[in-house]
Structures are given as C-alpha cells and as structure tokens.
Amino acid sequence: MGRTPKELCICLVGSEQTTEAEFRQVLKRAASAAQILDLVVADVEIRRADVAAMIMTATVSGVAAKSSKVCKENAGNRTANGEAEAAYHIIMTGYAGVEGTLELYREHGNELAARLPNHFCKGAEELWQCLDVRKAVRIGREHGAAAMMTYGDGGIFRGLWDLGEWLRLGMELDMPEILLRQQTIEACEYMDINPYQMRGGGSVLLVTDRAEELLEALWQQDIPAADIGVLTKKPARVLRNGEEERYLEPFRGDSLNG
Numbered sequence: 001m002g003r004t005p006k007e008l009c010i011c012l013v014g015s016e017q018t019t020e021a022e023f024r025q026v027l028k029r030a031a032s033a034a035q036i037l038d039l040v041v042a043d044v045e046i047r048r049a050d051v052a053a054m055i056m057t058a059t060v061s062g063v064a065a066k067s068s069k070v071c072k073e074n075a076g077n078r079t080a081n082g083e084a085e086a087a088y089h090i091i092m093t094g095y096a097g098v099e100g101t102l103e104l105y106r107e108h109g110n111e112l113a114a115r116l117p118n119h120f121c122k123g124a125e126e127l128w129q130c131l132d133v134r135k136a137v138r139i140g141r142e143h144g145a146a147a148m149m150t151y152g153d154g155g156i157f158r159g160l161w162d163l164g165e166w167l168r169l170g171m172e173l174d175m176p177e178i179l180l181r182q183q184t185i186e187a188c189e190y191m192d193i194n195p196y197q198m199r200g201g202g203s204v205l206l207v208t209d210r211a212e213e214l215l216e217a218l219w220q221q222d223i224p225a226a227d228i229g230v231l232t233k234k235p236a237r238v239l240r241n242g243e244e245e246r247y248l249e250p251f252r253g254d255s256l257n258g
Contacts, residue, residue: 008039011150012046013131013201047152047201088146088231089211090163090171092179093136093204093223096156098127100198100256101184104191116186127183131202136223140206143214147207153254155197156205161248163205164237173229173248175241179203197255207231 010030012023023046034041105112105127133150140148147167151159156178164171180195188195208214211227218225237248 008034008041009043010041010045011152012044014046014048016048018048045152087209088207089209089227090160090173090229090231091140091145091206091208091211091214091218091225092156092177092228093140093206093218093225094130094133094202095179095181095184095224096200096203097184097188097195097198098130098181098203099152099201100155100193100195100254101181101187102127103199103256104187104193105183108187108191112187112190115190127181130181133202133204135221136204136206136218136225139217139221139223140204140208140214143208143210143217145206145208145214149205151200151203151205153199154251155195155200155254156203157196157248158251159200159203159205161237161250163207164231164248167207167231170232170234170236171229171238171248172232173237173239175239177226177228179224179226194255197253199254199256 008030010027012026014023027044031041137148147163149159149163149166151162160171160173178196184195184198187193188198206214215225215227239246239248
C-alpha cells in the first residue's frame with residue numbers, strides 16, 4: 001500500500017509594490033522545494049499588506065495530524081484532585097488586528113487624527129514593523145512548537161477557530177490575555193469595529209507543552225507574546241472575559257468589511 005504524500009499549504013504576503021512576477025518566482029521556488037521534500041502543494045494564499053519584505057509561511061498537513069494526535073493524548077491529563085489539565089498551551093505572538101489597524105489609519109487617518117491624541121497616530125505609523133513574523137516562527141520551530149498558524153481576515157477569533165478545526169480540539173481562552181495595541185483599541189472604538197475580528201497579519205499562534213520556555217525565548221528577542229489559553233479534549237471553544245463566557249464561532253467575515 002503506497003504512502004500518502006503530505007500536503008503543503010503556502011501563504012505569501014507581499015507589499016503593495018510586490019509584482020506578480022515576484023510572487024510567481026517565490027511560488028516556483030517553493031514548489032521546487034516541496035517536490036524535493038515529497039510534498040504536494042494543496043493550497044496557496046496571496047495577500048498584500050504593509051510589510052518591508054515578502055513573507056512566506058507554510059504548513060504541512062502531516063505535521064498537523066501528528067500535532068493533533070499528541071495534543072489529544074496529553075490534553076486529558078489529570079491533576080491530583082481529578083480535574084482535567086490541558087498540557088498544551090496556545091501562545092500568541094504579536095498583536096491582534098495590526099494589519100486592520102494600519103488599514104484604518106490609512107483610510108481614515110485625518111478623521112482619527114482629529115479625534116485621537118497625536119502620539120496614537122504617530123505610533124500607528126510604526127505598526128508596519130510588527131507585521132514580520134519570521135523571527136517568531138523560527139523561535140517556535142527551535143523550541144519544538146507542536147503547531148504554528150498565522151491568520152489574516154477574520155482576525156484572531158478566526159485564527160483560533162481555524163486552529164481548533166485544524167487540530168480537531170476544543171480550547172479554553174482568556175480574553176484579557178489577547179494582546180492589543182492601544183492604537184488598535186482607540187481606532188476600533190471610534191470606528192465601532194471589533195478588533196478581535198479584524199485582519200491580523202503579524203501575529204502567530206503557537207501550540208506548545210513548554211509554554212514558559214517558549215515565552216521566555218520570545219521575550220528575550222523582544223517579541224510580544226502571551227499565553228492566551230489551553231487546548232482541551234472537549235469540542236467547545238470557550239472564551240472567558242472575567243465572569244462572562246462565550247463561544248468562538250466559525251468565520252463569517254472580517255469586521256472591516258462591515
């Protein structure tokens with residue numbers, strides 16, 4: 001019986017100045033590398049954002065399947081009092097909604113400048129530096145992250161939902177731990193937009209059973225990161241904000257699109 005080849009999903013993010021020829025050249029190289037590694041390119045996503053250089057992230061379905069098995073085996077560990085304890089944590093790097101925030105300030109800059117203090121608008125101009133995820137991905141790989149995922153449209157709520165679908169697991173999340181820049185909070189409040197469902201380029205979700213070690217490694221490289229929750233065997237994806245409890249839902253659209 002033949003071995004089923006692993007599938008590779010590729011996401012390319014380029015600046016507004018990146019040409020179609022440059023995208024094709026990078027994809028051609030990625031396809032050649034995949035062939036050498038006996039991988040089948042199953043999906044390709046191309047996006048444009050305020051990035052200094054082209055970014056490519058890739059996931060392999062075989063790795064996801066392995067991670068799911070490992071997480072399921074360890075998500076049901078028991079503490080001394082018999083309660084379930086999830087061994088795998090979800091680490092978030094970067095900030096939620098940065099890509100969408102840049103778009104808001106780009107399209108509504110004058111309106112926001114008239115409404116918000118000058119230092120908020122000045123800080124927003126520097127957010128493009130937060131979009132490069134290559135260092136976070138490298139550190140995640142070096143420290144044995146069981147799974148890694150970037151996300152775009154739909155924001156971090158969609159990213160977390162997709163992560164759960166990918167691993168076929170539930171999760172318990174602590175909403176106050178989700179990282180947000182003040183520029184995002186102020187702009188979204190004024191424009192009446194949900195920052196958690198706004199385009200999230202520049203952030204990575206990492207799954208690990210060595211949360212403290214991974215966080216320390218990220219912080220040492222000045223990468224903002226937080227432990228925002230744990231994986232569970234139960235299918236529910238629970239989001240807690242103090243005493244309030246809600247559930248993540250499937251992607252229905254990015255908040256920037258109304």
